[in-house]
Amino acid sequence: MQGMDHDAPQGLAVSADGYTLVPTDTTLSPGTFAPFAFKVIGKDGKPLKTYTPLHDKDLHFIVVRRDMAGYQHLHPTRAASGTWSIPLGVASAGVYKAFASFQPAGQPMPMPITLAVDLMASGQFSAVPLPKPAVTAAVDDFKVRMAGAVIVGGSALTFVVTRSGTPVELQPYLGAYGHLVALRVGDLAYLHVHPEAMSGDPGPLAGGRISFHAPVPTAGQYRLFLDFKTADVVHTAEFTVVARPAR
Numbered sequence: 001m002q003g004m005d006h007d008a009p010q011g012l013a014v015s016a017d018g019y020t021l022v023p024t025d026t027t028l029s030p031g032t033f034a035p036f037a038f039k040v041i042g043k044d045g046k047p048l049k050t051y052t053p054l055h056d057k058d059l060h061f062i063v064v065r066r067d068m069a070g071y072q073h074l075h076p077t078r079a080a081s082g083t084w085s086i087p088l089g090v091a092s093a094g095v096y097k098a099f100a101s102f103q104p105a106g107q108p109m110p111m112p113i114t115l116a117v118d119l120m121a122s123g124q125f126s127a128v129p130l131p132k133p134a135v136t137a138a139v140d141d142f143k144v145r146m147a148g149a150v151i152v153g154g155s156a157l158t159f160v161v162t163r164s165g166t167p168v169e170l171q172p173y174l175g176a177y178g179h180l181v182a183l184r185v186g187d188l189a190y191l192h193v194h195p196e197a198m199s200g201d202p203g204p205l206a207g208g209r210i211s212f213h214a215p216v217p218t219a220g221q222y223r224l225f226l227d228f229k230t231a232d233v234v235h236t237a238e239f240t241v242v243a244r245p246a247r
């Protein structure tokens with residue numbers, strides 16, 4: 001899959017490939033949930049209503065603050081009109097970036113499109129420094145260890161999820177045993193990451209190990225957000241990584 005043009009960074013524009021992300025409103029009130037709605041306007045000027053599911057969903061909606069804090073991976077619902085909506089809340093003030101990632105029906109596979117728009121949450125903003133690069137992350141009761149090098153052009157990454165030192169049983173989530181989003185530090189370019197094995201078998205996976213191909217386009221820092229599901233709950237482990245140039 002490496003080197004294909006759909007591996008190019010996405011999520012840097014509100015409009016690309018003839019599709020435009022149009023939110024109803026771009027302001028958020030920190031600390032409260034409010035309906036958030038948007039449309040994907042197609043080449044014909046009308047809301048896109050037909051999608052090809054990608055990782056089990058017609059559309060993936062990612063919200064993160066510009067300093068990489070407050071990551072959320074959501075799945076809005078689509079009305080017959082084509083309008084997507086979801087209750088959306090953010091904990092604190094700042095500028096957030098909202099990504100919509102989808103595959104229009106009838107387009108050649110695989111061609112996911114990721115569009116993005118900034119959302120503004122008023123209030124006192126306190127920037128969170130980017131955590132230092134590390135190969136382990138703690139989330140809830142779990143520890144996640146990352147192995148593998150991040151190299152421009154193609155990276156093979158493996159994550160092992162443990163609890164109290166014992167690998168956990170992973171449940172299928174979004175067509176695989178985990179879902180990984182990589183955002184470039186500086187501009188929040190969105191990388192399309194491929195799970196190495198899809199969960200063709202719908203049963204749980206022992207050993208807590210998941211692998212991905214992450215085709216990073218440039219050297220430098222990225223923030224990785226790994227969603228995994230165990231005991232019916234989804235958790236997100238976050239890592240800062242440094243991509244090295246290809247040799």
Ligand SMILES: [Cu+2]
Pocket residue numbers: 057059060061073074075174
């Ligand atoms: Cu999703």
